[in-house]
Amino acid sequence: xxxxxxxxxxxxxxxxxxxxxxxxxxxxxxxxxxxxxxxxxxxxxxxxxxxxxxxxxxxxxxxxxxxxxxxxxxxxxxxxxxxxxxxxxxxxxxxxxxxxxxxxxxxxxxxxxxxxxxxxxxx
Amino acid sequence: xxxxxxxxxxxxxxxxxxxxxxxxxxxxxxxxxxxxxxxxxxxxxxxxxxxxxxxxxxxxxxxxxxxxxxxxxxxxxxxxxxxxxxxxxxxxxxxxxxxxxxxxxxxxxxxxxxxxxxxxxxx
DNA sequence: AATGGTGTACTATGTATATAGTACTGAATA
DNA sequence: TATTCAGTACTATATACATAGTACACCATT
Numbered sequence: 001x002x003x004x005x006x007x008x009x010x011x012x013x014x015x016x017x018x019x020x021x022x023x024x025x026x027x028x029x030x031x032x033x034x035x036x037x038x039x040x041x042x043x044x045x046x047x048x049x050x051x052x053x054x055x056x057x058x059x060x061x062x063x064x065x066x067x068x069x070x071x072x073x074x075x076x077x078x079x080x081x082x083x084x085x086x087x088x089x090x091x092x093x094x095x096x097x098x099x100x101x102x103x104x105x106x107x108x109x110x111x112x113x114x115x116x117x118x119x120x121x122x123x
Numbered sequence: 124x125x126x127x128x129x130x131x132x133x134x135x136x137x138x139x140x141x142x143x144x145x146x147x148x149x150x151x152x153x154x155x156x157x158x159x160x161x162x163x164x165x166x167x168x169x170x171x172x173x174x175x176x177x178x179x180x181x182x183x184x185x186x187x188x189x190x191x192x193x194x195x196x197x198x199x200x201x202x203x204x205x206x207x208x209x210x211x212x213x214x215x216x217x218x219x220x221x222x223x224x225x226x227x228x229x230x231x232x233x234x235x236x237x238x239x240x241x242x243x244x245x246x
Numbered sequence: 247a248a249t250g251g252t253g254t255a256c257t258a259t260g261t262a263t264a265t266a267g268t269a270c271t272g273a274a275t276a
Numbered sequence: 277t278a279t280t281c282a283g284t285a286c287t288a289t290a291t292a293c294a295t296a297g298t299a300c301a302c303c304a305t306t
Contacts, residue, residue: 006130006131006134007129007130008129011129019223022224023223023224023225083224086224087221087224087234090217090220090221090224091217091221091234091235091238092238093217094213094214094216094217094235095235095238095239095242097213098210098213098214100142100146101145101146101206101209101210101213102146105239108235108239109232109235109236109239111210111214112214112217112218112231112232112235113232115214115215115218116218116228116231116232119218
């Protein structure tokens with residue numbers, strides 16, 4: 001995993017975990033890697049992962065049991081919400097950003113289609 | 124201007140200036156607000172604006188003259204590039220983010236159209 | 247009962263960011 | 277020439293972030 005240096009690592013890992021939940025890679029009630037294993041895997045300090053897990057727990061996205069481990073929420077409703085909020089955020093951000101740049105709805109769609117077509121030719 | 128607390132202020136202001144260039148609000152060779160005026164307007168320390176301007180100058184986006192002021196680049200090519208790079212970044216980020224979430228090109232366009240239509244009904 | 251893996255907590259250290267305050271340098275102008 | 281407005285530079289202080297290292301509390305298993 002690559003980190004940007006203009007954003008706290010623990011926030012990037014929080015988003016990383018939420019993304020994995022949104023894509024279904026992390027499933028309901030699944031056991032997460034331990035604080036120390038995750039730290040080693042991502043090459044960060046275990047305190048940073050501990051902070052990450054504590055923030056995720058505060059938001060009800062995971063729950064931790066001392067001496068046992070950390071687990072993805074048991075609420076399917078929460079999992080759905082994480083996915084849907086993410087999709088809504090991505091689309092609304094996109095629309096807003098392009099409108100600020102002067103794009104109409106029509107042009108926005110056209111440019112998106114052009115981008116998708118051009119990609120195939122290039123790659 | 125509102126700042127997010129998870130990203131350095133000076134980086135947010137850099138983006139803010141680049142956006143104004145991209146939209147045409149800041150024009151070629153135009154004089155920027157002074158370090159101290161901009162600081163007062165955005166309610167940050169003047170050192171933060173000085174840092175911002177120095178980064179923008181390092182990238183050739185503005186140039187500063189001691190005792191005179193800071194100015195938008197005289198290069199129209201640079202201005203066009205700032206706008207085009209921004210648009211490309213927004214579109215490619217959007218496409219990538221939605222693909223990660225499992226969206227096909229077709230579904231991506233459909234959801235965008237649905238969002239744009241739904242918006243009109245809601246607002 | 248002892249061991250090992252778990253989350254958690256704490257101190258210490260270093261870096262980046264932002265502020266406050268001050269002062270210097272250069273250019274335009276009254 | 278003196279003043280004013282620019283950018284620039286410096287010290288000091290505070291906070292957030294990340295690391296390193298250590299230790300403790302809890303739970304399951306041997």
